[in-house]
Amino acid sequence: NAGVTQTPKFQVLKTGQSMTLQCAQDMNHNSMYWYRQDPGMGLRLIYYSASEGTTDKGEVPNGYNVSRLNKREFSLRLESAAPSQTSVYFCASSEALVTSYEQYFGPGTRLTVT
Amino acid sequence: KNEVEQSPQNLTAQEGEFITINCSYSVGISALHWLQQHPGGGIVSLFMLSSGKKKHGRLIATINIQEKHSSLHITASHPRDSAVYICAVRSRGAGSYQLTFGKGTKLSVIP
Numbered sequence: 001n002a003g004v005t006q007t008p009k010f011q012v013l014k015t016g017q018s019m020t021l022q023c024a025q026d027m028n029h030n031s032m033y034w035y036r037q038d039p040g041m042g043l044r045l046i047y048y049s050a051s052e053g054t055t056d057k058g059e060v061p062n063g064y065n066v067s068r069l070n071k072r073e074f075s076l077r078l079e080s081a082a083p084s085q086t087s088v089y090f091c092a093s094s095e096a097l098v099t100s101y102e103q104y105f106g107p108g109t110r111l112t113v114t
Numbered sequence: 115k116n117e118v119e120q121s122p123q124n125l126t127a128q129e130g131e132f133i134t135i136n137c138s139y140s141v142g143i144s145a146l147h148w149l150q151q152h153p154g155g156g157i158v159s160l161f162m163l164s165s166g167k168k169k170h171g172r173l174i175a176t177i178n179i180q181e182k183h184s185s186l187h188i189t190a191s192h193p194r195d196s197a198v199y200i201c202a203v204r205s206r207g208a209g210s211y212q213l214t215f216g217k218g219t220k221l222s223v224i225p
Contacts (some may be wrong), residue, residue, distance in 0.1 A: 042215030105157035
């Protein structure tokens with residue numbers, strides 16, 4: 001099992017450009033998440049998907065959109081990138097949304113917006 | 115919103131030392147997670163607990179619900195334990211699906 005995979009690993013964008021971060025999991029998990037990690041701050045939830053066909057906003061959703069394409073894949077889109085979106089982005093998955101399941105993380109995407 | 119505080123922020127230890135990392139939170143929780151972030155950036159879940167104590171190899175995690183405090187202990191530390199250790203909590207209550215993360219404790223174990 002590959003677990004949770006993310007592409008790309010690194011990306012540099014100019015302000016105003018758009019891009020999509022891809023995430024896939026092969027553990028048959030129902031729930032998936034997108035986080036961002038900034039220096040000096042804890043991980044923050046951008047969006048999550050409780051199950052295929054549903055998505056909900058997390059703590060910091062502004063400037064992002066998501067798509068739960070199928071049970072395996074959950075993508076994060078930046079429509080018009082801003083320097084404030086420079087961050088490391090992590091995708092994660094869990095069996096379900098409820099308390100008793102741990103989350104499995106992807107390797108991260110390091111995004112720089114100039 | 116739950117506030118999660120970790121201490122210390124940075125920790126340097128000699129190989130073989132016993133290490134303790136602390137996590138405090140402000141509001142009642144349904145679960146607490148300890149995660150390890152490797153120098154390369156990958157994040158691995160170490161423990162998930164809601165009461166008592168869990169042990170895995172040289173790692174021990176404890177939680178005191180009344181005091182809103184958890185500790186992660188590493189016995190006989192080794193340079194490969196060098197990483198950032200992150201505490202995260204899930205608050206109690208309907209719709210509390212989000213984890214609130216601490217800022218992490220950076221551990222360096224010197225041979």
